[in-house]
Amino acid sequence: MTSPIALRGQEVRRRLLRAAVELIPERGWSAVSTRLLAERAGVTPGVVHYHFSSVRELLSQAALGTMREMLSGVHALFEQARSATDAVDTMLAALEEYSGRDPASMVFTETYLAATRDDDLRHAMTEIVADFRRRFADALARWRVPDPAGTAAVVAATIDGILLHRGLDPGLTAASIGPVLRRLVPDAKTVEEDAG
Template identity: 55%
Template sequence: MSATAAERGREARRRLLGVAAELIAERGWSAVSTRMLADRAGVAPGVVHYHFASVQALLAEAALGVMHALIEQIGAGLEQARTPGEALTLMVGFLEDYDGRDPTSLLFAETYLAAGRDEGLRRSVGATVDEFRRRVAGRLAEQGVAAPEATAAVLAAAVDGIMLHRALGPGPDATELTTVLERLITPVE
């Protein structure tokens, strides 16, 4: 049975989003072109603009999709953490998968840089970061951590910062990082 036009369109859109995420990491945000996207996705260049208002809109949706997927992954783990220490161990353990030069780390770095030049993207990335902070803060509040919103903001910044710094060279190992960050999450007595 052959796919309907709508199914083929959804598949082309899905491929374009995946390719866009790959190319952001490989080439850098500003180097991605319509032709590059179309060639890699195996579609005609006009298909890119049929599905997306612009290359920038496609890149933004692709990058934000990756960011949201990671938030969901961490969020699901946080919900299973019974203590603040377990929540922290999960977050630090999550960092072990990223060396700063992997595609996801590069996508984050490129997206943050692009957000500094694009107000709409800045707002969208900011909302995504706020969503992550709220999820972390909610879990920390349930576990009795003092100033959960401020603590979540610092933990989110630490996770982002460590991920970005890893591209420059090795940083603290998981044990050292956990020891330092545990001071932030000690529950109120």
């Protein structure tokens, strides 16, 4: 049984992580301070460093948790999709929830930028991206898509780029980019027909 003190500590950590996820898109990674985190979470500044060794660690854990959570649903779609193009269409439909300027998109963008200056964060993000690509490549291999690992890498980078560009060009919708992505990931039947 968990003690009341441990439960309170867990709740404070959750509030701090939630505050970080809110502040990253509002202020930008480098502008989030101990004071801002403490105010948003409703705790004293000393509590921030009691639970996390640094603001950087707190921001990293919050952002990586958000990324894992967002991508966790994508893995299930690979199991449910009937074909490679079905998987691409489902990913594009999910992408429609994000404008490129919404809080979740901004967390991704800020985290990618921060990872260029933080080796630990970059390694952790690389693991998340590699896991996504591996699962997608496994699904592509089941659907007999040529070069599944290379295709998964290009599609993942394209989806990330679309998310980034949507902040500048809201016209990058699933309807406008779907036909192009579908050509990158043909179904096995189409591949076999082209070869024959």
